[in-house]
């Protein structure tokens with residue numbers, strides 16, 4: 001790996017800059033980047049997690065928009081720069097989370113329904129019986145699951161009084177968080193642009209992967225009226241300019257020039273521009289995404305076929321994704337619900353106080369199991385318990401759960417794509433855990449590599465926005481910015497790995513079928 005910097009690149013802190021907003025599941029942040037892709041300033045704010053019933057998760061979209069404005073203003077202030085120093089702003093976001101709002105007032109008509117929310121399970125089962133799973137897989141690349149946006153829209157229209165009539169009258173707009181943020185940034189009720197990008201649209205169960213358009217037959221089967229849908233655009237182009245409101249005063253006229261779902265943005269930020277390159281992001285959940293170039297690979301192993309990115313008029317780049325619902329949130333659960341640690345980082349210290357898992361395996365099927373199983377009837381188990389097991393062994397089992405779930409996804413990717421994983425690029429909050437990263441390398445039997453800029457999600461959105469306005473010229477410019485910060489190589493012997501993997505798979509089996517019909 002070379003450490004040489006391309007000639008003519010500004011040193012850290014010199015303008016001009018690109019700003020990126022990451023509207024995430026637990027917080028919104030804004031980061032200002034320089035031309036080397038280095039962080040100049042960051043501002044971040046958490047928002048409330050609303051749990052009205054078991055399995056339901058909501059966010060207040062108004063709170064989120066207020067936080068976005070605050071963190072953008074905060075990042076600009078911390079960087080000590082002005083409007084003229086910023087060439088464009090990009091957006092990346094938690095995907096699938098669904099908001100409906102009134103186009104005239106800009107008021108959301110209900111809390112946003114979050115990607116983790118399982119209220120549409122029964123609806124998805126019914127759609128599967130009536131329409132069949134295969135058609136959805138074939139046209140959208142996705143299994144019918146409560147994870148995706150389309151069924152959440154249908155739920156809102158069916159369950160909130162008067163909404164279907166308002167939607168059919170053209171008074172409502174639908175969006176995932178990219179759409180909500182872009183619409184508000186570009187003027188809201190006063191001419192805001194109602195757009196989404198191909199990566200976010202590919203998570204709705206409503207977009208046809210082959211045409212990159214909303215699929216009218218599928219929209220009709222799910223029960224989503226076309227007039228509420230945003231226009232589907234590429235991931236890197238100017239959608240409009242910042243106008244109106246608090247940010248209009250501060251940054252009016254700045255082009256809003258990218259939108260990518262956060263996992264696709266991380267793929268972009270990790271510069272996985274070649275077919276076969278993959279990254280895995282370790283946050284609340286974990287998402288491994290592999291670039292499959294112009295190939296739409298139908299998964300027979302429980303992965304999602306999705307759009308990786310599309311730059312302007314270029315051909316779309318497709319991807320395979322393995323989504324894991326619970327990884328970092330299991331560490332949070334150990335801290336907040338169990339009280340076994342007081343900070344997330346303590347899980348490592350506790351786990352390092354013992355040699356191994358003491359025979360315990362923890363499968364955190366808290367929202368059922370996502371990839372590669374897609375079983376909403378699964379619930380969490382701790383298997384292999386004896387009186388020997390201590391909280392330190394459980395801490396090990398918690399970390400191992402993340403690594404084994406990744407291994408299962410990696411196996412599925414190799415099966416579906418024919419590409420052997422030679423190294424895995426990682427990022428996200430959990431990658432600060434060295435024991436976890438070593439365990440991952442051991443379980444994958446492949447090197448694990450972390451880049452210098454761990455904020456790859458924002459970086460990807462900044463890169464896409466920068467390409468759209470000519471701040472960077474090509475993806476080669478971006479590749480030159482990627483630098484390795486740390487690498488872990490496998491140390492575990494094959495016999496131990498195989499035995500442990502068998503035990504893990506036995507524990508996974510025991511989670512299945514816990515919920516009975518429609519429970």
Ligand SMILES: Nc1ncnc2c1ncn2[C@@H]1O[C@H](COP(=O)(O)OP(=O)(O)O)[C@@H](O)[C@H]1O
Nearest residue numbers: 026283284328329331332344345428429430433
């Ligand atoms: N040292 C650590 N070891 C294990 N997990 C960690 C550690 N630090 C943070 N986490 C977990 O990582 C998650 C936060 O990562 P982040 O990338 O900010 O997530 P997100 O973008 O999904 O909000 C939390 O769920 C937290 O429990």
Ligand SMILES: O=P(O)(O)OC[C@H](O)CO
Nearest residue numbers: 024025094095115283284
């Ligand atoms: O906000 P994150 O990082 O938890 O990501 C959420 C994913 O986009 C859900 O698909």
